[in-house]
Amino acid sequence: MSDSTPVGTTARPVLDVWCELQCPDCRTALDDLRALRARYGDRLELRLRHFPLEKHKYAFAGAQAAEEAAVQGQGWAYVEAVLGRVEELERKGEPFLVKVARELGLDAEEFDTALIDGRHILIVDADQAEGKAIGVTGTPTYVIGDERLDGGKSQEGLRERIEEIADRLLGEREA
Numbered sequence: 001m002s003d004s005t006p007v008g009t010t011a012r013p014v015l016d017v018w019c020e021l022q023c024p025d026c027r028t029a030l031d032d033l034r035a036l037r038a039r040y041g042d043r044l045e046l047r048l049r050h051f052p053l054e055k056h057k058y059a060f061a062g063a064q065a066a067e068e069a070a071v072q073g074q075g076w077a078y079v080e081a082v083l084g085r086v087e088e089l090e091r092k093g094e095p096f097l098v099k100v101a102r103e104l105g106l107d108a109e110e111f112d113t114a115l116i117d118g119r120h121i122l123i124v125d126a127d128q129a130e131g132k133a134i135g136v137t138g139t140p141t142y143v144i145g146d147e148r149l150d151g152g153k154s155q156e157g158l159r160e161r162i163e164e165i166a167d168r169l170l171g172e173r174e175a
Contacts, residue, residue: 012042012043012044012045012170013043013044013045013144013145013165013166013169013170014044014045014047014144015036015044015045015046015047015142015143015144015162015166016047016049016142016143016144017029017033017046017047017048017049017140017141017142018049018050018051018127018131018136018139018140018141018142018143019048019049019050019051019079019139019140020050020051020052020053020056020059020062020063020139021058021059021062021063021065021066021079021082021083021086021089022052022053022056022057022058022059022062022086022089022090023053023056023059023083023086023139023140024086025138025139025140025151025152025155026083026139026140027083027084027086028155029140029151029155030080030083030084032155032158032159032162033046035159036159036162036163036166039163040166040170043170044166044170046076048066048070048075048076048079049127049130049131050063050066050067050123050124050127050128051127051128051131051136051138051139051141052124052128053138053139056090057090057093058089058090058093058094058096058097060124061093061094061097061115062082062089062097063120063124063127064114064115064118064119064120064121064124065078065082065097065098065100065101065111065114065115066078066079066082067114067120067123067124068101068106068110068111068114068115068119068120069101069104069106069111072101072106072107072110074104074106077104078100078101078104078106081100081103081104082096082097082100085100094115097111097115098111098112098115134148135148136148137150137152138150138152138153139151139152140152140155142158142162144162144165144166144169145165145168145169147161147165149161149162
């Protein structure tokens with residue numbers, strides 16, 4: 001789930017956020033992500049990367065739903081809405097994913113169809129494979145520049161470290 005940089009512009013630094021929508025630690029990370037978006041705006045690209053964990057029954061469906069939300073133009077809003085209600089996802093499963101889409105004014109029928117026909121499975125599988133290849137083992141995990149930061153153990157100090165790296169990368173681009 002990402003924006004494309006127009007041809008001829010300097011690429012902005014990218015923060016890949018390896019996440020899954022049934023993960024309580026990812027919900028905790030939302031405050032940091034909001035703060036990073038507020039501080040950097042369009043100067044830093046936040047990219048959701050999917051890493052559904054087997055221990056969470058609805059994580060794979062949640063990843064597919066997030067992709068459908070991105071197609072419909074509300075990717076991050078959807079991610080935040082679902083993560084804010086992790087327990088409800090755990091209790092209600094896939095119908096809850098469609099319910100959140102409806103609440104956000106998205107095409108809920110298209111959501112339901114996307115979950116049935118699996119049109120976003122390849123994106124989710126590719127993200128998960130790439131995550132495994134670079135050493136992601138849990139969520140949330142952040143990758144910015146050449147550095148991987150594991151937020152699954154603790155969020156403590158991670159936003160500050162991400163800001164240090166982003167500031168350095170932005171300084172290099174402006175020089």
